[in-house]
Amino acid sequence: MAGFFVFRTFMDFSKLNGLVPAVIQDAESHEVLMVGFMNETALAHTRESGYVTFFSRTRNTLWTKGETSGNRLAVISMQVDCDEDTLLIQARREGAGNVCHTGARTCFFREIS
Amino acid sequence: MAGFFVFRTFMDFSKLNGLVPAVIQDAESHEVLMVGFMNETALAHTRESGYVTFFSRTRNTLWTKGETSGNRLAVISMQVDCDEDTLLIQARREGAGNVCHTGARTCFFREIS
Numbered sequence: 001m002a003g004f005f006v007f008r009t010f011m012d013f014s015k016l017n018g019l020v021p022a023v024i025q026d027a028e029s030h031e032v033l034m035v036g037f038m039n040e041t042a043l044a045h046t047r048e049s050g051y052v053t054f055f056s057r058t059r060n061t062l063w064t065k066g067e068t069s070g071n072r073l074a075v076i077s078m079q080v081d082c083d084e085d086t087l088l089i090q091a092r093r094e095g096a097g098n099v100c101h102t103g104a105r106t107c108f109f110r111e112i113s
Numbered sequence: 114m115a116g117f118f119v120f121r122t123f124m125d126f127s128k129l130n131g132l133v134p135a136v137i138q139d140a141e142s143h144e145v146l147m148v149g150f151m152n153e154t155a156l157a158h159t160r161e162s163g164y165v166t167f168f169s170r171t172r173n174t175l176w177t178k179g180e181t182s183g184n185r186l187a188v189i190s191m192q193v194d195c196d197e198d199t200l201l202i203q204a205r206r207e208g209a210g211n212v213c214h215t216g217a218r219t220c221f222f223r224e225i226s
Contacts, residue, residue, distance in 0.1 A: 030144075
């Protein structure tokens, strides 16, 4: 049908009020480092800049991880899940390599049972 | 103070209307298999049963992964992140070992750039 064109965004941002969870995994060690949320703008910024950028729910603004500390997360590759509502990002830790604000390498340092 | 007792749940369910994201990672291969959401009941069920149980946002009910297919996810260990709003679960794939409803081993099989 001439002139008919459906633009389909490749991610479903509708399930969490415009956000999708983004799991950050160390591309080398395969450790899960942290989970943040991205809106469409944060995802676009991440893809354009090559550095993980979240949407901060508490500050209500874009937040490039490590923008002040220098501990940025360089995107190595990105995967989207089957129902297109979650991102998995393989990343390289820059700077001191501490991802967590506590100074730990990963935010998941506490075991529960 | 006699009789005074503060119960503090160890997870913060307030940020997503009673839910927290739960990242499921293969305990052996370290592949990220899927991300689901848990409410307090789903987490309690997961800890008691030893099998990953989510809260299905679309069906509005508890959902033990693999309850019909047999492709259950046995909990090997669980970690909570620094601000207590996300879970990371190391799991062993049971049954045929396919986690994704498409038949794939992991839900994150599609690369984006």
